Amino acid sequence: MLTSAIWISVMGLAVCRPPANHLESESEEVRSEAIRRLLEVFGMEDPPAALARGHKQPPQYMLDLYNTIADVDGVTKDPTLLEGNTVRSFFDKLHSDQIEFLFNMSTVAKSEKILTAELHLFKLRPQASLAFNRHHFCQVRRLQSAEKTARRRKDLLRVNRCSGVFLTQVSVYQVLESGRKNVSQGKKLLSSRLVPIHSSGWEVFTITQAVRSWMSDEGSNLGLLVSVRTLAGLQMDLKTVRFASGRDHHHSKQPMLVLFTDDGRRAASLEVMPKGSEDAPARPSLPFPSMPLSAAARRSARSIDYDESGEKMPCQRLPLYVDFEEIGWSGWIVSPRGYNAYHCKGSCPFPLGQNMRPTNHATVQSIINALKLTKGIETPCCVPDKLFSINLLYFDDDENVVLKQYDDMVAGSCGCH
Incomplete structure (x- = not known):
């Protein structure tokens, strides 16, 4: 009789206790749901694929920008430092011998508001010491004449001697027709300015108009073309004014498009704030599945x-x-x-x-x-x-580096509400 009672008790425990694989399955479901909800907080459906190549390095510009706006824990130093809440960097896909570039922007959501787009080019020094015609490379500027002369001629055109600094005209065009890159009707001027010939370092050109048109019509993205001319309008040899390419130079000098956007995920201000405190954003937290408490x-x-x-x-x-x-x-x-x-x-x-x-x-x-x-x-x-x-600061699925700011992620202070 006693043996039967023990056997029944053991069987009862076996029936009441859930199998181990069931507990593991339930735990995995909770983890999966928690990760999914966390991805929603970060505005993603799926996490970007982990990089298989450990040598992949983010652009120094993106690292410097991150360190400027965030502390060591990623907390924003000053909310006004960043335009919008997203910065994306794209590397050139053409790797051409010519000064032409193509950037794949398929990872940018249609809903993102384009604020500013910049083309970053690293200018190299000329390959050899060349003799330049001063007339072609000295800037013509408009000078104000003396008071007496100003009454007769208010503006006087003079040639600036440049103090030994030779200048060249660098222009960035949006390609409108792939077969007519060298024809004026086949391209649109986006940005143009004077650059010292013997200088080296990053040159930044604003190309916001082109990117906005590409976002409205993906098929219109035929790339960018850079023209280098003397001040007299003569085409220059590419060996004289050189820009780093993605094929022949170190990754730290690759041509890059930097895009500042706002994805519209701004938080609302707290409805009630303690007296004397500053306004702070507060987005309602995402609800987790309702589960009865043990x-x-x-x-x-x-x-x-x-x-x-x-x-x-x-x-x-x-x-x-x-x-x-x-x-x-x-x-x-x-x-x-x-x-x-x-x-x-x-x-x-x-x-x-x-x-x-x-x-x-x-x-x-x-x-x-x-x-x-x-x-x-x-x-x-x-x-x-x-x-x-x-x-x-992270890599997306296309291995572009993205800097994204997320509101309401750190409790700055606590109070009784």
Whole structure:
């Protein structure tokens, strides 16, 4: 009889306990859903493919830009430093011997607002010391004449001796017809300016008009053409004024298109802010699947405002580190490797002091709770009352480097609301 009872008990436990593979499956589903929701926060449907080649380096310009607007944890230093909330870099796909370039912009969403587009070209020094005709390379400028002369001739054209600096006219054109690149009707002037012949370094040209037209009609993207001429209008030898190409020069000097956009995912301001605090953005958090709390979880929720000694812990900000490597994203994120999101924890007991940064509503709720005037009224909650943005520098699926700013990612301070 006793043996039968033990056997029945064992069988009952076997029936009640879920199989191990079921628990693993449930855990994997939760993780998958959590990662999917986190991707939504970062505005992605799927994570970019991790780079298989470890030698792939982001452009120095993008690294410098990231370090200018973000601290070591990726938190934005000054929200006004970045135009829009997204910066994308594209490398030239043609690798031509001529000064012509083509950039694949298929990764840019149609919904993104194009703010500014720049063509970055690295100018090399001339291959050899060449003798130049001063008349062709000295800038003609308009000078104001002396007072007496100004009455007769207000403007006087003179040739500037350039002080030994020879200049050339560099112009960037949008190609309109692929078969007529060298014909004036087959191209459109985007930007033009004077550049010293013997200089070296990055030259930046604004090409916003072309990129906007490419975004409205993808088939119109036939590339860019750069023309180099003397001030007298003569075509120059490419050996005299040279720009680095993606085929023959180091990746750090490759021609690059830099695009500043806004994806429209701006956060709304907090509806209620503590007196004296600055406005801070707040986007509603994405809801996770509703799951019933176990008894242990309910007990944990009730004890959340107590420290290890059993004393009530006042509302305060505590660390909450998000490690991108643990999530599995380190293969495509350049910086930061993770960041401290912080979280708010603690009680908001009556009476609420100003150190609790309470809103007026929270103060009234605290009073009603203390006086027991209405049943079911809880004490105010400890929540973030100031939120900061972070910046991610990462590779997209086409191995372009993207700098993106995300609002409401870090709890700057906590208060009773």
